[in-house]
């Protein structure tokens with residue numbers, strides 16, 4: 001099956017290819033002029049911000065979320081809204097880099113899904129740096145070496161969620177954004193791989209788990225070897241003959257591997273959520289989420305008491321996670337996400353009551369709901 005018009009297609013026979021290309025050239029000229037005008041405008045915004053405050057932040061997560069959402073709402077096709085927003089994401093990233101590129105640290109190594117999340121959020125013009133551990137990403141932002149950090153939070157990768165949550169207990173950094181990434185796993189091989197003799201498959205333990213049924217059906221006899229990351233799996237395959245890796249697009253591209261089979265994850269809507277951490281509060285974008293951490297004494301009904309004000313003030317909770325306290329003072333800490341911004345009266349009313357009931361409450365940040 002092909003969607004390309006055939007030479008027998010009478011409706012297209014009279015189309016003048018030359019004229020169409022002239023039209024495209026003229027449209028490109030207009031797009032070029034408009035993007036340049038937009039970039040000059042963004043530069044002026046930066047100058048206004050600097051005049052008001054010499055330490056002003058050029059990057060505004062809430063404004064960027066609004067721009068992308070507006071583009072998706074205005075878009076009438078034929079390109080899908082997400083594709084159009086992706087193009088505008090890159091235009092904004094380039095405009096911002098004219099003044100000062102955003103510096104973002106992420107949980108590496110290169111080629112992981114966290115790098116993909118960083119690129120999705122900040123665009124290609126940001127300067128992104130891989131770091132080997134989640135607490136190092138936090139430290140890099142605390143030290144001011146990076147403006148933002150990108151860490152997985154609700155991750156299909158085991159253990160990672162807890163590391164991120166635990167890091168929030170010891171930091172004053174704020175959550176400035178979230179990114180949700182659809183996770184697609186591919187079976188990757190190198191140019192040297194003997195495809196009919198794959199006897200070992202590398203990946204992160206959680207990715208192996210997410211593709212277990214597919215592996216049982218297609219490679220029941222291959223040894224499954226868990227390594228530290230999907231990118232590490234891809235790297236190993238490069239130099240071995242009888243092995244394949246399960247990893248994503250970034251790793252395939254980075255190590256120049258071929259996708260022997262695509263989208264082999266057992267659950268088709270497999271996705272991971274990442275947080276953007278920074279050192280400032282983000283104003284409301286109109287569609288926001290808030291995350292907080294609360295410490296409770298371990299007594300009957302404590303959790304019910306903590307959550308009840310959210311229910312009464314019609315604040316919609318989206319996540320609840322509990323972790324043992326590391327400070328010994330309180331038995332448990334709860335991480336709570338809900339819809340809304342901490343500046344909204346409804347949210348403030350709920351928070352005021354929650355503060356009276358919990359031993360300690362810290363709002364980790366209000367931030368725009370992930371757009372792309």
Ligand SMILES: C=C(O[C@@H]1C=C(C(=O)O)C=C[C@H]1O)C(=O)O
Nearest residue numbers: 042045058059060063064092095
């Ligand atoms: C232009 C601005 O600054 C930055 C660039 C943006 C853009 O190119 O649209 C949007 C938000 C900021 O990250 C602004 O705040 O409006």
